[in-house]
Amino acid sequence: MGEMIQLGNGDGGFGAYRSYPEDEIRGALIVIHEIWGLVDHIKEVADRFAAEGYLALAPDLLAAGGLDSAVVGRLGADLADPAKRAQAQPRLREATAPLHAPAAATRIKAALKESFDYLDSAPEGEGRTGVVGYCFGGTYSFALAAAEPRLQAAVPYYGSADLGPEELGRIACPVLAFYGEQDRRLMDGLPALRQRFAETGADFQAHVYPGTGHAFFNDTNPAVYNPAAAEDAWRRTLAFLHEHLE
Numbered sequence: 570m571g572e573m574i575q576l577g578n579g580d581g582g583f584g585a586y587r588s589y590p591e592d593e594i595r596g597a598l599i600v601i602h603e604i605w606g607l608v609d610h611i612k613e614v615a616d617r618f619a620a621e622g623y624l625a626l627a628p629d630l631l632a633a634g635g636l637d638s639a640v641v642g643r644l645g646a647d648l649a650d651p652a653k654r655a656q657a658q659p660r661l662r663e664a665t666a667p668l669h670a671p672a673a674a675t676r677i678k679a680a681l682k683e684s685f686d687y688l689d690s691a692p693e694g695e696g697r698t699g700v701v702g703y704c705f706g707g708t709y710s711f712a713l714a715a716a717e718p719r720l721q722a723a724v725p726y727y728g729s730a731d732l733g734p735e736e737l738g739r740i741a742c743p744v745l746a747f748y749g750e751q752d753r754r755l756m757d758g759l760p761a762l763r764q765r766f767a768e769t770g771a772d773f774q775a776h777v778y779p780g781t782g783h784a785f786f787n788d789t790n791p792a793v794y795n796p797a798a799a800e801d802a803w804r805r806t807l808a809f810l811h812e813h814l815e
Contacts, residue, residue: 570616571797576683577626583633583649585678586612587626588619595622596721596814597694599684599713601706604665605632606631606638610704610789618701621807623814624693626684630709633680634673636665682712689719697721697814699742701806702728704784707746714740722813724806727752732763737765743772747802749781749795776805 571588586607588638598618603609607629615625631638645732688694699722701708708727714723715736723744748755759775780796785795786802
């Protein structure tokens with residue numbers, strides 16, 4: 570169902586996983602991975618969206634930001650193993666440290682724009698392209714919504730809205746955000762975020778799942794995965810996309 574393609578040119582080029590629906594196309598969707606990069610889990614999520622009728626594109630934003638996404642992905646897999654976690658955590662922090670540099674964020678945002686333009690210029694996605702992102706990808710879903718007025722819908726899963734008032738005020742598309750109640754860092758900031766969105770008049774919905782933490786949707790990590798929350802969030806996501814992309 571899916572294949573790897575190359576976007577961008579020269580040093581700014583990056584890979585992306587593209588998954589096509591088999592039948593009628595309902596719209597197009599950028600699927601942004603977690604901090605672990607474009608691992609098989611995210612490709613499978615893209616395939617799930619394609620099975621629902623959406624042309625799904627999952628860009629390798631770690632590679633776009635100058636990181637070795639394969640190395641980060643292997644370290645992320647080790648975190649799910651209690652025996653390997655203590656060794657993996659400091660190595661993961663070291664491997665992902667370049668993401669904090671402004672230059673990396675600039676390259677990642679440029680790759681997101683390239684991804685959006687690719688979908689929005691295609692007949693399948695013109696005027697009906699949205700974004701779904703997880704963790705790192707949730708944060709960049711907020712960023713894309715602020716940067717791209719043509720975006721039709723944004724669905725950040727447990728992402729940070731690290732945006733100033735002016736950036737937040739530029740979000741024109743509806744936003745459906747998901748959180749785990751035990752994800753204290755994000756939950757502590759959610760009341761203020763709701764208020765900030767209310768002041769802009771934007772369509773912002775936040776759904777919080779009791780008894781769950783960060784990354785509850787990731788079924789490859791049994792330490793955090795919550796099947797009931799994941800299934801409900803998936804159902805709500807599809808209903809939201811159906812409303813705003815089709």
